[in-house]
Amino acid sequence: MKLSISVRQAVYVLVASLCCGALSSAVQMYLGIQQDRAVQSETLARSIDLHRDTLGSAAFILDESQANEILISLIRQPLIKHALLLDDFKDVLAEQRRNDTYPMTGYLTLASVLANIPSVQSYDISVGSDSSRYAQLTVTIDESVLAHELLNRLLVNFSVSVLFTIVLAIILVTLSYVYISKPVINIAHWVKNINREDALVTLPYTKDDELGILVNRFSKEWQSNQSASIKLNEMVENLKRSERFARLLMENSSDAMFLCHYGTKIHLVNNLAENLTGYSATQLIGKSLAGFSGIYSDSDLESIFSKVILQEIQGYEDTFVLTLGEKKKNIYLECRACSIVIDNEAFVMVNARDITEKKLAQEKIHELAYFDSLTRLANRSLFTEQIEREIKLHQANQRYGALLYFDLDQFKKINDSLGHSVGDNVLIEVGSRVRQMFGADALCGRIGGDEFVIGLLDLADNLSYAAEQALQMSNSLLSGISEPLHFEGVTLHTTGSIGIAFFPDESIDANELLRRADTAMYKAKSLGRNGVQFFEREMQYAAQHLLELEEGIHQALDQNEFELWIQPQVNIDDVLFGAEVLVRWNHPKRGLLSPPTFIPHAEESGLIIEIDKWVLNESLKQITQWKTDEVIGKLETLSINVSSTFFLQIDFVAYVIDLLNKYQVSGELVVLEITENLLLNNFELAKNKMLQLKNRGISFSIDDFGTGYSSLKYLKELPLDELKIDRSFVNGLTDGSNTQSIVEVVITMAKNLQLGVIAEGVETKEQRDLLSKLGCKQFQGYLLGRPQPSAEFTNLLYK
Ligand code: C2E
Ligand code: CA
Numbered sequence: 123m124k125l126s127i128s129v130r131q132a133v134y135v136l137v138a139s140l141c142c143g144a145l146s147s148a149v150q151m152y153l154g155i156q157q158d159r160a161v162q163s164e165t166l167a168r169s170i171d172l173h174r175d176t177l178g179s180a181a182f183i184l185d186e187s188q189a190n191e192i193l194i195s196l197i198r199q200p201l202i203k204h205a206l207l208l209d210d211f212k213d214v215l216a217e218q219r220r221n222d223t224y225p226m227t228g229y230l231t232l233a234s235v236l237a238n239i240p241s242v243q244s245y246d247i248s249v250g251s252d253s254s255r256y257a258q259l260t261v262t263i264d265e266s267v268l269a270h271e272l273l274n275r276l277l278v279n280f281s282v283s284v285l286f287t288i289v290l291a292i293i294l295v296t297l298s299y300v301y302i303s304k305p306v307i308n309i310a311h312w313v314k315n316i317n318r319e320d321a322l323v324t325l326p327y328t329k330d331d332e333l334g335i336l337v338n339r340f341s342k343e344w345q346s347n348q349s350a351s352i353k354l355n356e357m358v359e360n361l362k363r364s365e366r367f368a369r370l371l372m373e374n375s376s377d378a379m380f381l382c383h384y385g386t387k388i389h390l391v392n393n394l395a396e397n398l399t400g401y402s403a404t405q406l407i408g409k410s411l412a413g414f415s416g417i418y419s420d421s422d423l424e425s426i427f428s429k430v431i432l433q434e435i436q437g438y439e440d441t442f443v444l445t446l447g448e449k450k451k452n453i454y455l456e457c458r459a460c461s462i463v464i465d466n467e468a469f470v471m472v473n474a475r476d477i478t479e480k481k482l483a484q485e486k487i488h489e490l491a492y493f494d495s496l497t498r499l500a501n502r503s504l505f506t507e508q509i510e511r512e513i514k515l516h517q518a519n520q521r522y523g524a525l526l527y528f529d530l531d532q533f534k535k536i537n538d539s540l541g542h543s544v545g546d547n548v549l550i551e552v553g554s555r556v557r558q559m560f561g562a563d564a565l566c567g568r569i570g571g572d573e574f575v576i577g578l579l580d581l582a583d584n585l586s587y588a589a590e591q592a593l594q595m596s597n598s599l600l601s602g603i604s605e606p607l608h609f610e611g612v613t614l615h616t617t618g619s620i621g622i623a624f625f626p627d628e629s630i631d632a633n634e635l636l637r638r639a640d641t642a643m644y645k646a647k648s649l650g651r652n653g654v655q656f657f658e659r660e661m662q663y664a665a666q667h668l669l670e671l672e673e674g675i676h677q678a679l680d681q682n683e684f685e686l687w688i689q690p691q692v693n694i695d696d697v698l699f700g701a702e703v704l705v706r707w708n709h710p711k712r713g714l715l716s717p718p719t720f721i722p723h724a725e726e727s728g729l730i731i732e733i734d735k736w737v738l739n740e741s742l743k744q745i746t747q748w749k750t751d752e753v754i755g756k757l758e759t760l761s762i763n764v765s766s767t768f769f770l771q772i773d774f775v776a777y778v779i780d781l782l783n784k785y786q787v788s789g790e791l792v793v794l795e796i797t798e799n800l801l802l803n804n805f806e807l808a809k810n811k812m813l814q815l816k817n818r819g820i821s822f823s824i825d826d827f828g829t830g831y832s833s834l835k836y837l838k839e840l841p842l843d844e845l846k847i848d849r850s851f852v853n854g855l856t857d858g859s860n861t862q863s864i865v866e867v868v869i870t871m872a873k874n875l876q877l878g879v880i881a882e883g884v885e886t887k888e889q890r891d892l893l894s895k896l897g898c899k900q901f902q903g904y905l906l907g908r909p910q911p912s913a914e915f916t917n918l919l920y921k
């Protein structure tokens with residue numbers, strides 16, 4: 123343990139006092155011994171002087187006894203222990219001696235050495251009155267007496283001195299303790315026990331002296347320190363709080379956050395950044411943010427950051443390429459960035475938001491917006507854009523290009539009969555053949571159901587050479603398409619029709635170019651399919667006419683321009699038993715139009731639904747009328763054609779039933795004629811609909827039987843009533859194409875399945891007879907009655 127300051131002070135004072143005391147005693151003793159020596163010598167000399175005369179006389183007279191007496195008296199003196207008197211002839215006259223008064227102990231010997239008194243002294247004694255003769259007195263001093271005295275005095279002196287010194291030291295120590303040590307100890311104790319938060323209300327020392335100044339000064343410094351430290355604490359607390367707040371903000375941010383040094387090195391991240399990258403914060407810190415980027419190098423990102431720091435930009439987009447096991451994954455990020463200065467160092471805070479889903483959705487939207495999902499070819503809007511550009515380019519460089527408008531023949535039939543998945547596969551295959559054939563040199567697109575467009579660019583600088591080339595390519599396209607297609611065990615032979623229009627021509631735009639090529643394509647179709655047609659101006663008028671037709675149908679429905687025509691059906695005895703309703707359009711300008719001039723177009727545009735609804739309505743209305751007029755009796759059934767588009771409408775059944783209710787017509791009177799193509803593809807649905815309508819008594823007849831994909835399955839399983847042998851087979855019976863066996867099979871099959879059979883398009887007696895010989899008992903055709911306006915037909919009923 124360290125000695126306290128007061129103890130040390132006491133010890134130092136004591137030691138110093140003792141040393142000083144000892145020193146002063148020694149000096150005093152030394153001076154005392156010197157003085158003693160002189161006094162002793164003088165005392166000795168004086169006592170010798172007392173006996174000088176008597177000794178001189180005794181020497182003069184050589185009186186030994188007197189001399190001895192004198193010497194005895196001399197040695198009685200404490201100082202002298204031996205005296206020897208020599209006469210003037212140096213002969214011993216007298217001699218006396220005694221022992222040392224005190225035995226010579228070590229102390230005494232030491233004292234005598236210290237006193238250093240000459241132990242033998244000689245004196246010259248005048249013999250008688252003769253001053254030239256001298257006897258010699260030699261005395262030996264009793265050193266033990268001297269030393270004893272000296273020792274005693276020394277002891278006394280030393281004791282006094284020590285006592286004095288101790289008293290002095292005590293006084294000094296006490297004073298310094300009271301005035302210095304104690305206050306210092308108090309102060310030290312006070313200082314030692316001050317707590318950080320103490321306000322120092324009472325001071326341990328208040329006197330106006332140096333200590334007071336120290337304490338005062340200290341307390342002032344403490345107070346100011348204290349308030350500084352309170353402020354500091356508050357600041358630290360605030361900082362901590364704002365740090366916590368910042369952390370919380372970072373951790374609860376919906377973005378991944380990367381605080382980066384200007385040089386793109388990551389300095390701090392939040393947990394979303396860890397989640398995003400799959401690395402922990404410690405792994406991320408120190409890495410370069412550009413290391414994750416699939417777009418930016420370090421220097422790219424640095425230059426982005428410098429723009430952020432200059433506030434030229436506030437964000438950028440990036441793609442992180444992350445490795446997940448073996449796979450690589452791209453994450454699209456929207457990064458907002460701002461610069462932050464911390465301790466004079468510039469940082470960039472990057473808030474990265476994962477927009478992968480949005481981006482993919484955008485890409486998807488873009489793709490959906492610009493590409494055909496089935497064939498991956500450009501869709502109409504992309505193709506139009508592209509061809510528009512090309513038109514402008516060709517206008518500038520004065521070279522010719524061609525647009526091929528390619529449409530599959532009878533695609534609708536494939537779709538209806540084999541199903542949409544086969545139809546889709548056909549389109550996909552055709553698309554891929556188109557792409558293979560024309561590759562990157564042309565623009566390829568699919569702009570409608572089965573309509574493909576091919577932009578042949580930069581063909582030639584004159585029109586006739588360009589036409590030659592376009593024709594060549596069209597023909598090779600047609601032969602490429604006619605290669606058989608194999609799907610789901612079915613082999614299909616498709617053909618197509620191509621219309622060609624050239625660009626640039628005057629100032630036509632993409633839409634006009636497409637219209638022209640489309641018109642040419644329709645022309646090719648109307649000329650017997652599987653062919654190529656160049657656009658000619660006259661075609662435009664025909665196309666115009668088609669467009670007008672569509673508008674016309676709308677108008678016809680509004681203006682009631684359609685008419686019901688009815689064709690009789692007779693039995694084996696030529697007795698009328700039924701009829702088929704056939705629509706006619708009484709066109710205000712073009713006169714009476716038969717169905718083939720508008721039905722196919724109405725089917726394509728969907729307007730057939732409205733026409734069918736009109737026909738159905740009018741037919742039932744007609745039946746009601748016949749019932750009212752009581753002429754219905756002859757007529758067992760009225761056959762009504764229903765297009766597949768209408769039949770497949772979700773509310774078809776409800777519509778028909780509503781009408782039966784509305785006109786109070788029994789379903790027994792109604793036969794609906796449907797084509798077999800729609801049945802194959804939508805078997806369950808069709809069956810369901812038919813069953814519902816059968817519940818109301820309605821019968822079903824398969825129209826044009828034998829021209830489609832006749833299948834035993836549907837004949838067996840569907841609730842059918844009648845097969846209608848197609849006109850072409852009836853015709854074939856007599857025109858040499860020998861369709862008799864087919865008709866025979868159909869009739870036998872119908873019999874076996876307990877279905878009725880009716881032959882349509884019976885024009886000659888020969889046909890009728892042959893049919894009846896083969897077992898057919900119902901007939902329809904010009905031979906038996908032409909289609910006629912319903913009023914005329916009604917007259918037949920009166921007969
Ligand atoms: P379809 O259902 O096969 O109707 C029979 C067609 O053959 C009718 O032609 C009729 O006039 C014609 N025809 C009748 N007997 C003979 C004949 O002995 N010889 C010849 N060469 N032809 C004969 P139309 O009226 O021109 O109708 C053509 C097609 O239009 C119909 O064929 C039918 O598929 C469709 N159609 C007619 N009216 C409607 C309708 O109201 N709705 C729907 N969806 N289609 C209809
Ligand atoms: Ca029919």
Ligand code: CA
Pocket residue numbers: 825826846848849882
């Ligand atoms: Ca028919």
